[in-house]
Amino acid sequence: MTPAPGSASPRRAPAGAAVLREDVTDAIRAAVFEELAAVGFARMSIEGIARRAGVGKTAVYRRWKSKLSLVLDLVGAVAVQGLPAPSTGSLYGDVRALLEVAAHALRHPVASQVIPDLLVEAARNPEISDAIKAALLDGQQGVVAQVVREAVARGELPEDADPDRALDLVVGPLYWRLVVVRGELPAGYLDDLARSAVAALTA
Known part of the structure; x- marks a missing residue:
């Protein structure tokens, strides 16, 4: 159905655009605190953070490019x-x-x-x-x-x-x-x- 002249078409997010859920971001940040307390920065890994947060590694990498950038963000x-x-x-x-x-x-x-x-x-x-x-x-x-x-x-x-x-x-x-x-x-x-x-x- 063609929209009536002058009417606004609904805006859609671009195909493939990632929507970063705030609750996932918060869970990852909380997991970083726990992982740092458990193993320290040197032994900390994106895999360990993702496991604690209950998410996949890609969820972490969508927000931060490395464990260093993640920790520096918090610090x-x-x-x-x-x-x-x-x-x-x-x-x-x-x-x-x-x-x-x-x-x-x-x-x-x-x-x-x-x-x-x-x-x-x-x-x-x-x-x-x-x-x-x-x-x-x-x-x-x-x-x-x-x-x-x-x-x-x-x-x-x-x-x-x-x-x-x-x-x-x-x-x-x-x-x-x-x-x-x-x-x-x-x-x-x-x-x-x-x-x-x-x-x-x-x-």
Whole structure:
């Protein structure tokens, strides 16, 4: 039957187009967490993830091209939880808020179990190193750069303040404590670290 003139024809998805079901995507992500906890990144496989999720390997490959891209997707999501940049009205307040977010992210099971493994892989593979930088570093650099710009505008930091140095001073000690040493944070640790970072930045 020919549609009447001026009437809209129903739109159809292109033949062969894959519709990615959200429940399948969620099941795969949950399976990645379980697989990482069970075997670690080095021994993790797409086959194992698919088996845990109850799907075929093709369902995983439709969404991610490799186990690295899948894990980096999750790590990147964890890394930016709680962002965008804080705007508390003071450099100390912004740094303290950043530390709170970073501490939460670094204590997440994905970060605590996967990031050390990924860094070992990155030392051997420049492609992995670049991917980790894009997933973890670039977004945090942007947030810290905004904090520094606002502090400069308020007169708390000089105009030549270096955002990269600020990132090192703020997040570096926290990363050492939580990821390398794997120690607990004593009461008041984030407050003391925020004061120390601000003192170093303003010196």
